[in-house]
Structure formats: C-alpha cells, structure tokens
Amino acid sequence: MNKKVHVGIVGATGAVGATLLTILKERRFPIASLRCIASARSQGKRIMFDGREIEVEDLASASFKGIDIAFFSAGAERSKVYAPKAAGEGAVVIDNSSAFRMDPAVPLVVPEVNPHAAYAHKGIIANPNCSTIQMVVALKPLYDAAGIVRIVVSSYQSVSGAGAKAVYQLEQEIKGLAAHFHEGAWQIDTDIEELLGKIYEANKSETVFPYPICSNLIPHIGSFQGEDDYTQEELKMVYETKKIMEDDSIQVSATCVRVPVFWAHSETVNIQTRKPLAADRARAILAQAPGVELVDTPKDRVYPLPLFAGGRDPVYVGRIRRDPSIQNGLNLWVVADNLRKGAALNAIQIAELLLKR
Numbered sequence: 001m002n003k004k005v006h007v008g009i010v011g012a013t014g015a016v017g018a019t020l021l022t023i024l025k026e027r028r029f030p031i032a033s034l035r036c037i038a039s040a041r042s043q044g045k046r047i048m049f050d051g052r053e054i055e056v057e058d059l060a061s062a063s064f065k066g067i068d069i070a071f072f073s074a075g076a077e078r079s080k081v082y083a084p085k086a087a088g089e090g091a092v093v094i095d096n097s098s099a100f101r102m103d104p105a106v107p108l109v110v111p112e113v114n115p116h117a118a119y120a121h122k123g124i125i126a127n128p129n130c131s132t133i134q135m136v137v138a139l140k141p142l143y144d145a146a147g148i149v150r151i152v153v154s155s156y157q158s159v160s161g162a163g164a165k166a167v168y169q170l171e172q173e174i175k176g177l178a179a180h181f182h183e184g185a186w187q188i189d190t191d192i193e194e195l196l197g198k199i200y201e202a203n204k205s206e207t208v209f210p211y212p213i214c215s216n217l218i219p220h221i222g223s224f225q226g227e228d229d230y231t232q233e234e235l236k237m238v239y240e241t242k243k244i245m246e247d248d249s250i251q252v253s254a255t256c257v258r259v260p261v262f263w264a265h266s267e268t269v270n271i272q273t274r275k276p277l278a279a280d281r282a283r284a285i286l287a288q289a290p291g292v293e294l295v296d297t298p299k300d301r302v303y304p305l306p307l308f309a310g311g312r313d314p315v316y317v318g319r320i321r322r323d324p325s326i327q328n329g330l331n332l333w334v335v336a337d338n339l340r341k342g343a344a345l346n347a348i349q350i351a352e353l354l355l356k357r
C-alpha cells in the first residue's frame, strides 16, 4: 500500500474507537492524517496516537471534507444522520453500527467471506454485528465444502460488546461483591441478590444492562421484536448471515446471552450441512481457513477460551464434533474478540481491501 489516506474516527473515545486506534497503529495503516470525533462531551479532549496528541472534535460541527476513510462507531442514530453527510463530503464510510446493514444498496462485508461486495459501495460500507462476523468466518469454509441448510447458534457475549460503560458496570459489581468474601469461607456474608441490586441502583445512571451482570447471565441483547419475541441481536444474526453468505435459504435460529466476561464473545454453533462433512474433514478445512485458528485437541484440554481470545485477532474454533441427533450435523465452539474481529479489525480489513484496489 503506497497511498497514504486521510482517516477520521467517529466515536474515537469509545470501546470500538480505542480499538480502531490500536489496530491502525499495529497494522501500520498508511495514515496521512487522523481526526478523532465524538460527542460534545468529549470536545477538546486529547487522544494519543503514535506519539501525537489529537484533539477530539464534536461530531455535530465536524466537516468530513478531506477525509478519505471515515470509521463510524458512535451508534446507529449518529450513523443515520452523519454517515450520509460524510459520504456526501467525499469520505468512504465504514460503519460499525446497525444503521445500514440490511439496506440492499449498502454492502455488508466480512473480508474472509464476501470481499467482492465491498467494491460495489456507493460511499457507505456496513460492518456486520460482532457475533455474526465470528460465526460466518468459521462457517464460510464449511459452507463452500458441503453447503449449510441450518444453523442453531447460542452466544455467550462479553460485556465489552455493549461499550465502555458496560465494562465499568461489571467492574463495579465485582469490586462490590469481592468485599463480602472472607478468607477460608466459601459463602459470602450477605444476600448476593440484594447486594448486587444495591450496587446496581447506586450506579443506575451509568448502567447498561437491565440487571446486574456479575454472577448472572442475561438472555436479552437489544429490544424484543415481533410476535415471537426474538431480540434484535438474535435477528441480526439471522438476517446478516444470509446477506453476507449471499444465500437466503440458510435457516438460522439464534439465542443471544450476555455473560460476565469482559472481552471476547463465545458461541456454540450447530450446523446441518447439505452434504455429509466428517468432523475430521471440517477440522482440516478450518486449519487452512483465512482468519481462523483451529484450537481443537480436547483430550489435552485445548479448546478456545475467551480469556485467551481477548486482545487477539483470529476467530478461534474448536470442540468440532459430529451431532448424531441429526443427519449431517456438526457442533462447533467459536470464540473471538468482539472489539477486534467483531468490530475494529474487520472495519480496518475492509479499508485495506479498498486500498488494495
């Protein structure tokens, strides 16, 4: 890549924005200039990048003239208003929000799966939902080998998937709970539900989840939709998978759960392939697959874990095994860093695709 580009990051003060800055530097993205943009709350704050201080601008008054690539990660409402403005002023927008993902005129791209789609953009390219990205990276090579009829996925999604405030919520709850553990005792000296409820109430203005997340699992990500009461996150997995894989016939059933893990999402993925696909063959295919790291020697207790996936780029796949309860059934365990491959890294890889052209 010889050409240097002028880059803007909208949402630069957030969890995805910070990860974008880290990865741009790690990958030596060819930056001619960098602008950091967020809300009026952050205007004037300074962000360090590559030894330089960059002053944060207010999105409401920022101009996008002169920016070649604008990474948006400030929520769907901001993207709906300002991404078309940025594209109109000449930037190519790579949008991390859900605002344009299902717009037929906007490509939804995972570089390992449908890179060609990126080139059809009209100024905006959508970055898919984090849980969908890691699943399709793992499944596309199997789809190419044997076809996929149906996917049943359950997600175990880390708190960082809900942004910086959500990480803080879990931190506060863990600290509050820790004070009630005493050496040598396996019980805590208080009612855990009441204690976490009090911490939750005390921090309510800063909380993100509808319940305490420490020592808990919340089967509710995004609002409930339609008469079947699937959540937005679950429906994103259904519709985005079909769009990225370019196959509307794939049936997807998703259950998305928030878990008290800080970084990296995990998924159990059950697939029914069109043609038979032995577990060994699936392993051999995934061992060669772009973006995937096979971690699958269970007898040695080697399988993907969110603790190790956090801060790393690959989509880790393991626990690959036949599902004897259906014809052509396979089970997989898929883990990836939601802020990296699930957001910032995928967005930067899209930008790199554009630069290659």
Ligand SMILES: NC(=O)c1ccc[n+]([C@@H]2O[C@H](COP(=O)([O-])OP(=O)(O)OC[C@H]3O[C@@H](n4cnc5c(N)ncnc54)[C@H](OP(=O)(O)O)[C@@H]3O)[C@@H](O)[C@H]2O)c1
Pocket (backbone or CB within 6 Å): 010, 011, 012, 013, 014, 015, 016, 017, 037, 038, 039, 040, 041, 042, 043, 059, 060, 072, 073, 074, 075, 076, 078, 096, 097, 098, 128, 129, 130, 160, 161, 162, 163, 164, 165, 338, 339, 342, 343
């Ligand atoms: N977290 C993930 O794993 C993940 C994965 C895929 C996609 N995404 C998407 O990426 C986006 C950002 O997520 P996040 O996790 O980084 O959230 P976050 O940590 O809460 O950060 C939100 C960012 O948006 C900015 N923002 C909020 N309101 C704004 C406004 N009115 N005008 C301008 N900027 C505003 C914030 O700026 P201030 O600091 O000034 O408030 C901050 O920089 C969301 O659309 C999310 O759905 C997140």
